[in-house]
Amino acid sequence: MVVGDIATGTDVLVIGAGPGGYVAAIRAGQLDLDVTLVEKDAYGGTCLNHGCIPSKALITATGVAHEAANAEEMGIHADPAVDMGGMVEWKDGVVDQLTGGVEKLCKANGVNLVEGRAEFADGNTARVAHGGEGQGSESIEFEHAVVATGSRPIEIPGFEFDGEHVLSSREALSLDSVPDSLVIVGGGYIGMELAGVFAKLGTDVTVVEMLDEALTGFSDDLAKPVIDNMEELGVEIRLGEAASEWHETGDGISVTTETEDGEETGHDCEKVLVAVGRQPVTDTLNLEAIGLEPDDGGFLATDDRARTDVGNVFAVGDVAGEPMLAHTGMAEGQVAAEVIAGEPAALDHQAIPAAVFTEPEIGTVGMTPEEAEEAGFEPAVGEMPFRASGRALTTGHTEGFVRIVADAESGFVLGGQIVGPEASELIAEIGLAIELGATLEDVAATIHTHPTLSEAVNEAAENALGHAIHTLNR
Amino acid sequence: MVREFKLPDVGEGVAEGEIVRWLVEEGEEVSEDQPVAEVETDKAVVEVPSPVNGSVKEILAEEGEVVPVGNVIVTFEVEGEAGTESGEDEEPTESQEQVSEEPADIGGEPAITEADDDAGADAEPETPSGRVFAPPHVRRLARELGVEIGSVEGSGPSGRVTEGDVREAAESDDDEESKGPKQFDTELKSATRKRGEDREEGEAAEPADRERTLAAPATRKLAEDEGVDLNRVPATEERDGEAFVTPEAVREYAEAQREAQAADAEALAATGREGEREERDEREERVPYRGIRRTIGTQMANSKFTAPHVTHHDTAEVEGLVGARADLKARAEEQGTRLTYMPFVMKAIVAALQEYPELNASLDEEAGEIVRKNYYNVGIAVATDAGLMVPVVKNVDEKGLLQLAEEVEELAGKARDRSISREEMQGGTFTITNFGAIGGEYATPIINHPEVAILGLGELAERPVAENGEVKAAHTLPLSLSIDHRVVDGAEAAGFTNRVMEYLENPLLLLLD
Numbered sequence: 001m002v003v004g005d006i007a008t009g010t011d012v013l014v015i016g017a018g019p020g021g022y023v024a025a026i027r028a029g030q031l032d033l034d035v036t037l038v039e040k041d042a043y044g045g046t047c048l049n050h051g052c053i054p055s056k057a058l059i060t061a062t063g064v065a066h067e068a069a070n071a072e073e074m075g076i077h078a079d080p081a082v083d084m085g086g087m088v089e090w091k092d093g094v095v096d097q098l099t100g101g102v103e104k105l106c107k108a109n110g111v112n113l114v115e116g117r118a119e120f121a122d123g124n125t126a127r128v129a130h131g132g133e134g135q136g137s138e139s140i141e142f143e144h145a146v147v148a149t150g151s152r153p154i155e156i157p158g159f160e161f162d163g164e165h166v167l168s169s170r171e172a173l174s175l176d177s178v179p180d181s182l183v184i185v186g187g188g189y190i191g192m193e194l195a196g197v198f199a200k201l202g203t204d205v206t207v208v209e210m211l212d213e214a215l216t217g218f219s220d221d222l223a224k225p226v227i228d229n230m231e232e233l234g235v236e237i238r239l240g241e242a243a244s245e246w247h248e249t250g251d252g253i254s255v256t257t258e259t260e261d262g263e264e265t266g267h268d269c270e271k272v273l274v275a276v277g278r279q280p281v282t283d284t285l286n287l288e289a290i291g292l293e294p295d296d297g298g299f300l301a302t303d304d305r306a307r308t309d310v311g312n313v314f315a316v317g318d319v320a321g322e323p324m325l326a327h328t329g330m331a332e333g334q335v336a337a338e339v340i341a342g343e344p345a346a347l348d349h350q351a352i353p354a355a356v357f358t359e360p361e362i363g364t365v366g367m368t369p370e371e372a373e374e375a376g377f378e379p380a381v382g383e384m385p386f387r388a389s390g391r392a393l394t395t396g397h398t399e400g401f402v403r404i405v406a407d408a409e410s411g412f413v414l415g416g417q418i419v420g421p422e423a424s425e426l427i428a429e430i431g432l433a434i435e436l437g438a439t440l441e442d443v444a445a446t447i448h449t450h451p452t453l454s455e456a457v458n459e460a461a462e463n464a465l466g467h468a469i470h471t472l473n474r
Numbered sequence: 475m476v477r478e479f480k481l482p483d484v485g486e487g488v489a490e491g492e493i494v495r496w497l498v499e500e501g502e503e504v505s506e507d508q509p510v511a512e513v514e515t516d517k518a519v520v521e522v523p524s525p526v527n528g529s530v531k532e533i534l535a536e537e538g539e540v541v542p543v544g545n546v547i548v549t550f551e552v553e554g555e556a557g558t559e560s561g562e563d564e565e566p567t568e569s570q571e572q573v574s575e576e577p578a579d580i581g582g583e584p585a586i587t588e589a590d591d592d593a594g595a596d597a598e599p600e601t602p603s604g605r606v607f608a609p610p611h612v613r614r615l616a617r618e619l620g621v622e623i624g625s626v627e628g629s630g631p632s633g634r635v636t637e638g639d640v641r642e643a644a645e646s647d648d649d650e651e652s653k654g655p656k657q658f659d660t661e662l663k664s665a666t667r668k669r670g671e672d673r674e675e676g677e678a679a680e681p682a683d684r685e686r687t688l689a690a691p692a693t694r695k696l697a698e699d700e701g702v703d704l705n706r707v708p709a710t711e712e713r714d715g716e717a718f719v720t721p722e723a724v725r726e727y728a729e730a731q732r733e734a735q736a737a738d739a740e741a742l743a744a745t746g747r748e749g750e751r752e753e754r755d756e757r758e759e760r761v762p763y764r765g766i767r768r769t770i771g772t773q774m775a776n777s778k779f780t781a782p783h784v785t786h787h788d789t790a791e792v793e794g795l796v797g798a799r800a801d802l803k804a805r806a807e808e809q810g811t812r813l814t815y816m817p818f819v820m821k822a823i824v825a826a827l828q829e830y831p832e833l834n835a836s837l838d839e840e841a842g843e844i845v846r847k848n849y850y851n852v853g854i855a856v857a858t859d860a861g862l863m864v865p866v867v868k869n870v871d872e873k874g875l876l877q878l879a880e881e882v883e884e885l886a887g888k889a890r891d892r893s894i895s896r897e898e899m900q901g902g903t904f905t906i907t908n909f910g911a912i913g914g915e916y917a918t919p920i921i922n923h924p925e926v927a928i929l930g931l932g933e934l935a936e937r938p939v940a941e942n943g944e945v946k947a948a949h950t951l952p953l954s955l956s957i958d959h960r961v962v963d964g965a966e967a968a969g970f971t972n973r974v975m976e977y978l979e980n981p982l983l984l985l986l987d
Contacts, residue, residue, distance in 0.1 A: 344617035410632035412607050437607035437634040
């Protein structure tokens, strides 16, 4: 401690105000704990400021423009003009509203907000360096700490983010004009979502992916409708190519890619967006001071109570390892706060849903048929293609399907995979079924509103039971 | 169709209830809302009504049995609906199964028909990879009660674990603990016995010793989780000429090992413990500490160790009161009311409380606020066979002596025959305990927390009183006022008692209000 420095005491110090951190802080506040939340940048973290929310805002906005321009079949003839500046301004408004909301909620729940970058000094003290010149620093003594510092985009050698030519997803979401051409390095979900956004804005998009497939982690039948649609939008997907370097040309840049055989290709473009994944931010915390060591990937190991190896230090969100999803962080944040307050909370969720906001969307939760089999179940599988859904036909989006996976013997729902319109929303029903221990019969016998897309979930369950009405039974 | 009836949550936070008495028999016709059983919880005795018109099919809990909330206690055969016993009817649909109007179905799970139940018994509740099917609120309850959810056998559809299952497991865990060394889940044991052949309890299956064993990855994981060496598990099948072990075999082997260990431990402890128990049985009687007795105990301890008690004693000379009551008693009797001293004391207390509102209060510790009540609900402690109960006479300030006398008598009667409802024991702002009715002068009454004061009445009797240097015999009433010293100070306690005494000594003063 600095001489003359008086430490502020708190029950719970939360480092990072992203979805994991602010949820932990608010919940701890609700449980009558004294909470201090330290944020170095902006309330809401990556999710609200540079990730989920801005990307979904732009996905929606570009989707509106694209739909309008391509609705001749419905008798609509339009030629929408996109004002990129206006679109970004609207997106920023959404973000501001949400981040302001988070700040208000924190205050309303009695959370002390401190701006600055926190690092550990010892097992019960952290120092917070305030931003800006002459702002100084302060010490905070804590009973418990919750590390929620999130993650940052990974840079690849030779492609340091400069905000001008080489962009991270964060910068790509804040462009004030539409680039003519864009190379996206990485065919994962972030790369594919952004490829859709820019392709719909008229950018000439090339996705280069080092592996032999895009959207790894999703089975072929889920990825295929997305990739087909990308190609229809004019996106060029180049598999088995790794970005090796870039250089400026007269009117832009050229990105060089290399195949495993050493074959090089130059891709001329205006900008390059690197979206090859994210890494946890644990290197700024001075973890040595509390005797905590991250694993090789930089993650902090936690138990089912969100505790690290150091008893009074918890880790939630991206720093606590895969899956790096905002809703996982929120669940972990809540558990950490409740455990600190002495409540019997634990992370014993049966399944964590995931969604990709491409067109069509992908939603997954729980086990695939293969995973169920591997776990020792005899899977009962039911499917419903959206082309047989009345509501899907009326939306003009009939690609994709709903699949439900259950244990044939007991009927318990084990998982679901959806690719198609509103998959990100629809997957929640299967998640609920898994969590409640519902059976196929339960889902099948639940009356769903007609005409809606959710009927497809009901129909898939019927299909698994062998008595689907609107599709042929398997 | 068969409807199951689960023990409802008959009161806030009630986790279990004792079946005091069945009011119906198997085969008896019942109508909706007809009481079928008396259940004693830790709050009161309540009657549980039938949710349906029909007949009692099976009574599943014995009188005297303590049943966790959510457990099925009785099944009804409901007229006019498809029966399931014939076996010819179709399986009931989900909507038929759902007992939507039934208040007792607190978990919201579909009620199970007999047909389902049977199916459930055939279908093994265990699932591959140790997966347990239970909704989040049940998982949380398990953590709260310290129950390992993986060890609970589910009674819900297809073996889903319900709230009742977890409560039952917690209960049986408690029993196990009180008996001695913790043993393994009895439910699990019985489930295994259905499959296990004619093995004697405690006899471990003969271990196999192989060098190589084939098994699916999930089975290997199961063996690891169970702490079992796969090479020692007797193989049930062969694949490619090699021993192949199924998950079933691993579970059975693990269970047998556990049983053997438990039997060993039991044998070691048995001799000494048995002798001890026999000796104790002759000289002691053990009565379960539960129900109302336990509630009284918890309340008393909570009050005593939360509120710092101070008791102020004094004696009122009550010739005036005795005279007034004597004058009015005959009139009251003409109107069919037995007038005791209690209504006078209640009126005196309320008049004094109006001047000392800090005694008609409670402390909201959470909000950090003293809550002063501008209404006067006086609790009267009544000794019953089951223990102390405190019926509450509401709005004493608005009632006359006769009405108070009638209400006190009615409520005390209900408390004694245990027909009193929870509502009639709630909402008190101040309590009187009349230990003098049994005999005695002074005591330290325990405050009916979260109230902040209680007045104990000693025996109203003739005692020597000194007056102007002479000793004379006079009727006196000893008073013992306990206060929560966090909220009420000694000076206020004395002031309040003085005012009560003044009213008791001159009951005419009550007419001035």
